[in-house]
Amino acid sequence: MEGQPVQPAPEETPRNTNPANVGLELFGYVGIEAVLDQMRIKTMKTGFEFNLMVVGQSGLGKSTMVNTLFKSKVSRKPTGPGYEEHIPKTVQLQSVTHIIEEKGVKMKLTVTDTPGFGDQINNENCWDPIIKYINEQYEKYLREEILISRKRKIPDTRVHSCVYFVPPTGHWLRPLDLEFMRRLSKIVNVVPVIAKADTLTLEERAEFKQRIQKDLKAHGISVYPQEDFDDNPDDRILNDKIRDKIPFAVVGADKEHQVNGKRVLGRKTKWGIIEVENPAHCEFPLLRDLLIRSHLQDLKDITHNVHYESYRVQRLNESNRLALSPVNGLLGKDEVESDL
Amino acid sequence: MAVAVERPANDELRNLSLSGHVGFDSLPDQLVNKSTSQGFCFNILCVGETGIGKSTLMDTLFNTKFESDPATHNEPGVRLKARSYELQESNVRLKLTIVDTVGFGDQINKDDSYKPIVEYIDTQFEAYLQEELKIKRSLFNYHDTRIHACLYFIAPTGHSLKSLDLVTMKKLDSKVNIIPIIAKADTIAKNELHKFKSKIMSELVSNGVQIYQFPTDEETVAEINATMSVHLPFAVVGSTEEVKIGNKMSKARQYPWGVVQVENENHCDFVKLREMLIRVNMEDLREQTHTRHYELYRRCKLEEMGFKDTDPDSKPFSLQETYEAKRNEFLGELQKKEEEMRQMFVMRVKEKEAELKEAEKDLHEKFDHLKRTHQEEKKKVDDKKKELEEELSNFQKKKAAAQLLQSQAQQAGSQQTKKDKDKKNASFT
Numbered sequence: 127m128e129g130q131p132v133q134p135a136p137e138e139t140p141r142n143t144n145p146a147n148v149g150l151e152l153f154g155y156v157g158i159e160a161v162l163d164q165m166r167i168k169t170m171k172t173g174f175e176f177n178l179m180v181v182g183q184s185g186l187g188k189s190t191m192v193n194t195l196f197k198s199k200v201s202r203k204p205t206g207p208g209y210e211e212h213i214p215k216t217v218q219l220q221s222v223t224h225i226i227e228e229k230g231v232k233m234k235l236t237v238t239d240t241p242g243f244g245d246q247i248n249n250e251n252c253w254d255p256i257i258k259y260i261n262e263q264y265e266k267y268l269r270e271e272i273l274i275s276r277k278r279k280i281p282d283t284r285v286h287s288c289v290y291f292v293p294p295t296g297h298w299l300r301p302l303d304l305e306f307m308r309r310l311s312k313i314v315n316v317v318p319v320i321a322k323a324d325t326l327t328l329e330e331r332a333e334f335k336q337r338i339q340k341d342l343k344a345h346g347i348s349v350y351p352q353e354d355f356d357d358n359p360d361d362r363i364l365n366d367k368i369r370d371k372i373p374f375a376v377v378g379a380d381k382e383h384q385v386n387g388k389r390v391l392g393r394k395t396k397w398g399i400i401e402v403e404n405p406a407h408c409e410f411p412l413l414r415d416l417l418i419r420s421h422l423q424d425l426k427d428i429t430h431n432v433h434y435e436s437y438r439v440q441r442l443n444e445s446n447r448l449a450l451s452p453v454n455g456l457l458g459k460d461e462v463e464s465d466l
Numbered sequence: 467m468a469v470a471v472e473r474p475a476n477d478e479l480r481n482l483s484l485s486g487h488v489g490f491d492s493l494p495d496q497l498v499n500k501s502t503s504q505g506f507c508f509n510i511l512c513v514g515e516t517g518i519g520k521s522t523l524m525d526t527l528f529n530t531k532f533e534s535d536p537a538t539h540n541e542p543g544v545r546l547k548a549r550s551y552e553l554q555e556s557n558v559r560l561k562l563t564i565v566d567t568v569g570f571g572d573q574i575n576k577d578d579s580y581k582p583i584v585e586y587i588d589t590q591f592e593a594y595l596q597e598e599l600k601i602k603r604s605l606f607n608y609h610d611t612r613i614h615a616c617l618y619f620i621a622p623t624g625h626s627l628k629s630l631d632l633v634t635m636k637k638l639d640s641k642v643n644i645i646p647i648i649a650k651a652d653t654i655a656k657n658e659l660h661k662f663k664s665k666i667m668s669e670l671v672s673n674g675v676q677i678y679q680f681p682t683d684e685e686t687v688a689e690i691n692a693t694m695s696v697h698l699p700f701a702v703v704g705s706t707e708e709v710k711i712g713n714k715m716s717k718a719r720q721y722p723w724g725v726v727q728v729e730n731e732n733h734c735d736f737v738k739l740r741e742m743l744i745r746v747n748m749e750d751l752r753e754q755t756h757t758r759h760y761e762l763y764r765r766c767k768l769e770e771m772g773f774k775d776t777d778p779d780s781k782p783f784s785l786q787e788t789y790e791a792k793r794n795e796f797l798g799e800l801q802k803k804e805e806e807m808r809q810m811f812v813m814r815v816k817e818k819e820a821e822l823k824e825a826e827k828d829l830h831e832k833f834d835h836l837k838r839t840h841q842e843e844k845k846k847v848d849d850k851k852k853e854l855e856e857e858l859s860n861f862q863k864k865k866a867a868a869q870l871l872q873s874q875a876q877q878a879g880s881q882q883t884k885k886d887k888d889k890k891n892a893s894f895t
Binding site: 226 | 483486495499501558560741745749750753
């Protein structure tokens, strides 16, 4: 029940400008904070949607990673020996949608896989289908949004996060990686991860990360969490810590083994068991925390407020220019405000 | 390059069971944290006659003192006065805007009383719609000024609703969440109150006025909302003064015959109103405003402007094109008007120029005329001067001649006298 100094406000009609800030002291408990619970209840009732896309060459462990993240068989791909994966001739996009629930919170999770990416001999423009898909989702949402009679809740199929799997070469980012990330970080939140990180020692890992970070900076690629969208100093500090560790070196596993009397998810090899959830072994917990436990809402917000808005601006400007009549050569500026 | 997107049909959504703790149960908290850092907006409209207790009730509801002077009764019409305040409770920041109807019910002719109110509500919707339709927009930090709740203050006559009330509420019910309350309820006795409430509710129903329904679809709040709904309209008493009751100070109104305690549920329904308005349904009020009232306004406004949703096979962006065409039309009109104004301006300038030239010519003429007159005068004067000089010189000449004659005559005279004298002298010798 804090207060701020009382200052009388002049009479005014508030429009979409900031209100005359009159901070008032409350003499007793009012109950305004109950609105937080109200909001919580409402959102739990409507449920959440989350759309994840995984991109990377075949064999990097994308499906396993998704299964590990959500602790269930999200991806329907059978993973095990004796299974020969059919590599498609072109990049395809496959989506599966599941409803998962945890402690009363319902989430509609959609995972889009991209088999065939980077697998051909000539991989030119293999990112085009992916870009097309992402833009199609924005388009769908935009069309719903400009309808006269809109749905109460517009179904959200926009990709909130794109996890890009970098093969653990230990050297540099390959041209394919750079091209892809450069193009996609402009339209979607890209989270790069080093796949199959159990092939790198800790020193090799650190060096690889440094080089990748340098590479990304040199090419002006801004991956999630983007520096420009830090709201306040607290966020900045938190995100700086994360940015230090990007890309996360992850290992995926969906089998459980017995370690020190506990059952843990891990990969069993002749020289030891790599515990997926052990921060000393790999950075999977960091990825999971980022994607799910702490920044999920932020991923969605940035997709909605930044990427979707810039798509919308671009799209509306396009149709502006299309609708130009030769008589009225007035329009054509890039940001014309609507005037009803 | 062919792109095939393999997607399951919609009903193929599978329910998956998790074999461990994933952690997305923190999602509601993430969402709530985001909202807390941004702050909440809540806008209340108070409609009621002057002096019915709107400001006092607001002070009592929010446990604070909103600066306001009581309005006079001589307002020529209804106008809306909006004031914004920032309240903070623990870590929740609330941007509260209270809109007051000044002069409501004071005029002799109250026909148009509802109009400024409807206009105000529409203006707020319009502002939001314009922001939403902008190309470059920033909705996530837009200060929402749409009215979330309308408290309609009913005068405690004890009989029924006034016709002004019915008309106003009917005009507002599709635009805002109306919560009717009986003001100054301490003037009504308990049994009369019950009759009064039923009469009001039945009148509302028979006139088709849609007041705000407390939501009963959510298990956690369904019960409390249902029990509270029975008591509508809430009979409230507002007071910011504290009276000692027992060993506590509580808000109350002191009369010679007793003390009306504001927070005593046996005395009035203030606690119920506070529960419903703030503690239980604030979020629902905001949501209803956005998803029902605002959408209705938007749909009507866009249809009015001539947009239609397309049928599935025609081109999907006809909204945008129609809108563009309209905008071009509008801009064309603007341009035309601009041209007209420009031409008128040019014309006026020319006229003024001609006038000025005329005036200049006149002045020149006058000047010439004056000059000429002056010269003539001068000449006359010069002539006269000459004449005078001539006369003068003539006179001088005459004078000189006369003097000469005179002196000659004198000389001759004196010579004669001398001659005479000489002669005389000579004669003597």
